[in-house]
Amino acid sequence: MPTPVIICDDSSFARKQVMHALPAGWNVDITFCENGRQAIESIEAGKGDILLLDLNMPVMDGFEVLQYIRQKDLPTLPIVISGDIQPDTHRLVMSLGAVAFIRKPIDSAELTRILDQFGVLGILTDNQAAPKIQVTFNDWIQEISNVAMGRAADLLVRLINERVELSIPHVSLMARGEVEMTLNATAHGDNFTCITQGFIGSGIAGENLMLFHDTNIQHVARLFDFDLRQSETPSEVELYIEIANVLVGAFLKGFAEQLDVSFSQGHPHLAIYSQESGMTLARRKGHDRILTIEVNYEIGDKQIRCNQLVLLTPESIPALKKRSGGEFN
Incomplete structure (x- = not known):
């Protein structure tokens, strides 16, 4: 059974980068979100066992998403992927419940290591056809x-x-x-x-x-x-x-x-x-x-x-x- 994964970023290019950084052969069902509100709705619909989350977004940013997840105790594993690499930002997102922080541009080996650390990869299978994302x-x-x-x-x-x-x-x-x-x-x-x-x-x-x-x-x-x-x-x-x-x-x-x-x-x-x-x-x-x-x-x-x-x-x-x-x- 595929693992439900949400990739949440307002940039289509960043969403594509994160998608291509996922471990090869990982059986996943990907949902793409352009802002935090969409991500919350997708988590509540059961589409986000894993949340790969940007911080700087319109409508609802990543900090607000983490706060909401913690307040409502939503069932998801949030991993922050951000270009805001200030030390205070790292400390803040971890205090809000993120399990890991990855700096942009994303490193696929680091993402794989973190996913393996939390035991969510399972048995890797043959490569799946990746969804197409239009990037302007x-x-x-x-x-x-x-x-x-x-x-x-x-x-x-x-x-x-x-x-x-x-x-x-x-x-x-x-x-x-x-x-x-x-x-x-x-x-x-x-x-x-x-x-x-x-x-x-x-x-x-x-x-x-x-x-x-x-x-x-x-x-x-x-x-x-x-x-x-x-x-x-x-x-x-x-x-x-x-x-x-x-x-x-x-x-x-x-x-x-x-x-x-x-x-x-x-x-x-x-x-x-x-x-x-x-x-x-x-x-x-x-x-x-x-x-x-x-x-x-x-x-x-x-x-x-x-x-x-x-x-x-x-x-x-x-x-x-x-x-x-x-x-x-």
Whole structure:
């Protein structure tokens, strides 16, 4: 009799990765869920003796799923598979009842070891035909960005010892005007500081933008043990660049490693914008359409919010698709 297994992740590419990581010959009946609410309904319907669970999802996230499972004592074995690899995240999910935590991208040998440890594999038989999952280009980029974002947050946490809340990355191909509107919306009409930094490698090129609200500078200084009262403006600039370098460097490194490429990064530049001055960053781009990745970080109990926008040239799209391993046409 097949073992009922739920794979719950909002990314179709991640669901496909997890499915292919299941032990060969394991007799399973797979249910795919795109959010935590669907997973709960499937468990209550008896479709999830094993739950392979992402954390960062819409509607109902993985933390809420674990809390609900514990409160209702639902019969499932939850294994978390996440790109959010902060130490606090690991501790929290284990305290909520997860039996194991696997970092993305998933390692099939680690998953097999964990399943065998809990005695749920049984006798492995011949390979089964795997269900087909349609993966779009945007889904694939979103999942790569999700893993890269998690690595960036983990590095920052280890430097400042504060938790970082992560958003779900948003990927879209935008016209220049749409990018400008996104930048303006991200700024919330406030004064803000923007760090821009170009990158290029293996036919992929773009610019990374980190936006910090000026009201956040005191909190940034506190986290880095920086005394602004004894510093001049150039030192404030250094402070913004320091935190941007951590997030951008780790993000781009994680992004590149998943593509098996390396990026050369330009020198970071800082600009201060006000509501009156308007946002013109998008207008200086020489492309009609720009592949845009939006990521948000909330640092130190939401005292600091910074927004990351990765703008990729349209010429980068064919180079990215070549690195996909034939995930889509």
